[in-house]
Amino acid sequence: MPTYQITGAIPLCGQVPIGGAKNAALPILAASVLCADQSRLHCCPNISDVSNALKILKSLGCKVQLREDCVVVDTYPANRCEIAPNLMATMRAAVIFLGALLARFGEARITQPGGCPLGERPIDLHLLGLRHMGYRCEYEGNVLCCKEEALRGCTIALPFPSVGATENILLAALRCDQEIVLCNAAREPEIADLICYLKKCGAQISGANTSVLRIRGGRRLHGATHTVMPDRMEAATYLCAAAITRGSVELLSAQPRHLTAVLESLKKAGCCVRVSEDRIWLSCKHLHSCGSIRTAPYDAFPTDAQAPMMAAMATGEGSTVFEENIFSDRFRHVPALRSFGADIYAADRYAVVKGVGRLHAANVAATDLRGGAAMVLAALNAEGTSSISNIAHIQRGYESFVQKLSSLGAQIKITE
Numbered sequence: 548m549p550t551y552q553i554t555g556a557i558p559l560c561g562q563v564p565i566g567g568a569k570n571a572a573l574p575i576l577a578a579s580v581l582c583a584d585q586s587r588l589h590c591c592p593n594i595s596d597v598s599n600a601l602k603i604l605k606s607l608g609c610k611v612q613l614r615e616d617c618v619v620v621d622t623y624p625a626n627r628c629e630i631a632p633n634l635m636a637t638m639r640a641a642v643i644f645l646g647a648l649l650a651r652f653g654e655a656r657i658t659q660p661g662g663c664p665l666g667e668r669p670i671d672l673h674l675l676g677l678r679h680m681g682y683r684c685e686y687e688g689n690v691l692c693c694k695e696e697a698l699r700g701c702t703i704a705l706p707f708p709s710v711g712a713t714e715n716i717l718l719a720a721l722r723c724d725q726e727i728v729l730c731n732a733a734r735e736p737e738i739a740d741l742i743c744y745l746k747k748c749g750a751q752i753s754g755a756n757t758s759v760l761r762i763r764g765g766r767r768l769h770g771a772t773h774t775v776m777p778d779r780m781e782a783a784t785y786l787c788a789a790a791i792t793r794g795s796v797e798l799l800s801a802q803p804r805h806l807t808a809v810l811e812s813l814k815k816a817g818c819c820v821r822v823s824e825d826r827i828w829l830s831c832k833h834l835h836s837c838g839s840i841r842t843a844p845y846d847a848f849p850t851d852a853q854a855p856m857m858a859a860m861a862t863g864e865g866s867t868v869f870e871e872n873i874f875s876d877r878f879r880h881v882p883a884l885r886s887f888g889a890d891i892y893a894a895d896r897y898a899v900v901k902g903v904g905r906l907h908a909a910n911v912a913a914t915d916l917r918g919g920a921a922m923v924l925a926a927l928n929a930e931g932t933s934s935i936s937n938i939a940h941i942q943r944g945y946e947s948f949v950q951k952l953s954s955l956g957a958q959i960k961i962t963e
């Protein structure tokens with residue numbers, strides 16, 4: 548089983564390019580089904596989740612081409628509206644194909660999506676929106692069958708600004724030729740990137756970056772060329788890597804305006820941070836507690852940066868309280884961090900982290916994407932050589948992880 552071997556206690560220094568955002572590329576690849584045309588995506592990250600999204604597109608009859616600098620998708624030949632359970636099970640983002648298939652064909656059949664085990668991850672809010680606009684959604688066994696009945700203009704109010712529900716409702720609404728208003732929509736930057744792509748395809752959508760989206764569909768869309776936004780979670784991970792190793796990094800093609808809460812917390816923890824339009828510099832000599840971290844919808848502290856930040860705080864001076872308000876079970880990385888010597892007590896949605904300075908080597912198994920990344924960060928701080936197995940979790944979301952960390956001076960390799 549492929550395993551990372553990491554020899555730590557080396558400060559990371561240097562420049563690292565930030566790739567395209569996983570959580571923008573995936574919904575955009577799903578949305579390309581609506582265009583029945585060719586689209587070209589630049590900065591589409593070379594990660595296993597994207598490979599699985601391309602497998603889903605091919606299973607629907609689409610043509611996919613991986614070029615040097617872009618991914619070309621031709622969805623004109625798409626002729627199926629059902630996704631195989633094994634493909635649905637690969638990732639949470641597979642569920643976003645539901646809205647895309649409904650918009651293209653007026654019907655879709657999917658099974659429960661996969662994804663990181665972060666607690667309950669229902670799709671009731673997705674279905675609330677689809678049913679409200681006039682799709683019939685019923686389970687036949689474990690298959691969710693959705694079909695257009697009588698689409699109508701309406702206003703949908705989400706009880707919680709769910710990212711996936713916002714994306715699915717946005718896509719499915721594009722089949723309706725009357726205006727659909729989505730209130731309490733998620734405002735994550737990845738949704739604005741999806742809207743940017745859809746507007747290039749000719750879609751009529753207003754309200755990007757706000758919590759009220761107005762969609763007027765019923766128009767034929769065409770393909771587009773789009774450059775995927777930088778991955779703010781990849782950026783947050785490398786910033787925490789520099790902090791936990793007391794190093795100094797420069798992130799290239801990052802977008803600091805997408806990371807204000809994370810940058811504020813790192814500055815509070817003693818890091819020196821400097822930004823320009825598309826670069827972030829961080830250096831860290833001494834790390835201490837940033838006080839507390841409360842995860843919440845954008846633009847508060849993002850839940851996907853909670854685990855990497857927790858690893859960093861485990862090595863600073865003082866105590867930090869984490870409050871995880873997005874997922875019901877997102878402290879699965881805590882036992883592994885304690886194996887490295889971290890002093891963490893977690894109960895329900897709270898974790899208290901007492902900084903211990905230097906960690907020691909350990910052999911652990913990744914539990915999920917961001918938790919696995921947090922274990923890599925802990926190993927980079929630790930004296931000695933650590934191993935991290937189940938790295939497939941990590942490879943889902945971090946392109947060229949070993950190469951990028953090695954270029955910053957890390958001693959990391961993959962062993963079978």
Ligand code: EPZ
Pocket residue numbers: 569570573639640663667668669670671672673674707708709710711712735780850851873874875916917944
């Ligand atoms: C997206 O997941 C991201 N994934 C997640 O990133 C991210 O953590 C999350 O948004 C929050 O920002 C992708 O974009 C592929 P949600 P999603 O719907 O859409 C509950 C990563 O590490 N909920 O906003 O699944 C849900 O259970 C991943 O890259 C319902 O109750 O997130 C959760 O507690 C992890 N019913 C909360 O809302 C629903 O119908 C947030 O979920 C939908 C969600």
